[in-house]
Amino acid sequence: MTAALRVAHPRPYAPDAEITIRGLRKTFAGSPVYEGFDLDVPKGAVVSVFGPNGCGKSTLINMVSGLMPHDGGQILFSGKTIAQTRLAYVFQNYREALFPWLRAIENIRYPLRLMGLPKHEQDRRIERLLATMEVRFDLSRYPYELSGGQQQTVSIMRALVVEPEVLFLDEPFSALDYEMTLAMRDRLQRVFMETGVTMMLVSHDLEEAIYMADRILLLTRRPTRIAAYLDFSAPRPRSAETLTDPAFVALKREALEIFQREVRA
Numbered sequence: 398m399t400a401a402l403r404v405a406h407p408r409p410y411a412p413d414a415e416i417t418i419r420g421l422r423k424t425f426a427g428s429p430v431y432e433g434f435d436l437d438v439p440k441g442a443v444v445s446v447f448g449p450n451g452c453g454k455s456t457l458i459n460m461v462s463g464l465m466p467h468d469g470g471q472i473l474f475s476g477k478t479i480a481q482t483r484l485a486y487v488f489q490n491y492r493e494a495l496f497p498w499l500r501a502i503e504n505i506r507y508p509l510r511l512m513g514l515p516k517h518e519q520d521r522r523i524e525r526l527l528a529t530m531e532v533r534f535d536l537s538r539y540p541y542e543l544s545g546g547q548q549q550t551v552s553i554m555r556a557l558v559v560e561p562e563v564l565f566l567d568e569p570f571s572a573l574d575y576e577m578t579l580a581m582r583d584r585l586q587r588v589f590m591e592t593g594v595t596m597m598l599v600s601h602d603l604e605e606a607i608y609m610a611d612r613i614l615l616l617t618r619r620p621t622r623i624a625a626y627l628d629f630s631a632p633r634p635r636s637a638e639t640l641t642d643p644a645f646v647a648l649k650r651e652a653l654e655i656f657q658r659e660v661r662a
């Protein structure tokens with residue numbers, strides 16, 4: 398496995414960036430959260446966002462995805478505006494994200510109907526996702542009839558079926574048990590390997606953040622800056638062996654030291 402590489406800061410202007418953030422500003426109740434924040438997210442990469450509680454991890458992806466307004470700065474997607482870019486978002490609370498009056502299959506189909514795609518194209522996309530994510534449960538059921546892991550699978554499929562350029566995930570496994578978390582990590586890896594979709598993933602679990610990512614964005618306390626931007630180039634698909642690989646262990650140790658320094662700051 399290639400050793401992990403520490404990158405102190407993102408490049409000022411990266412030609413391969415899917416997301417370019419310059420001078421981002423956000424204030425809550427007169428208290429600055431982000432001030433002049435810059436970031437480049439590489440095209441076709443998984444970037445995990447990790448940092449102390451309250452540093453603004455979810456706030457960051459909510460601003461980048463357009464769910465929350467920012468007070469200043471610029472966010473571009475391969476040089477385009479958000480209105481010109483296909484984005485998708487997977488929420489932490491999957492129970493509230495799904496429409497309870499629609500069956501699981503109709504929840505997945507819903508954004509395709511909004512896009513006005515013909516029925517045969519809708520079916521094609523759904524069938525491909527079913528194969529990729531190895532869905533074994535009955536999609537004719539309503540969300541309340543499904544387990545938590547099944548509901549989150551439907552939520553992720555609904556986000557992916559639009560074939561987004563960027564997928565945002567806000568702690569998507571935090572409400573799942575450990576067995577289901579492992580399964581969902583593997584499913585997302587397969588999706589990433591097949592589609593190459595750029596992902597920004599917020600996680601409160603350092604091991605998960607590193608395991609899933611090509612880059613780990615470590616944030617400081619407020620006003621939030623980049624503490625470190627770390628590369629992890631382990632081959633995919635990753636497995637339990639990845640967690641004991643010397644490169645993984647070394648990177649986790651380094652990231653933990655940075656995190657603990659920021660917590661004490």
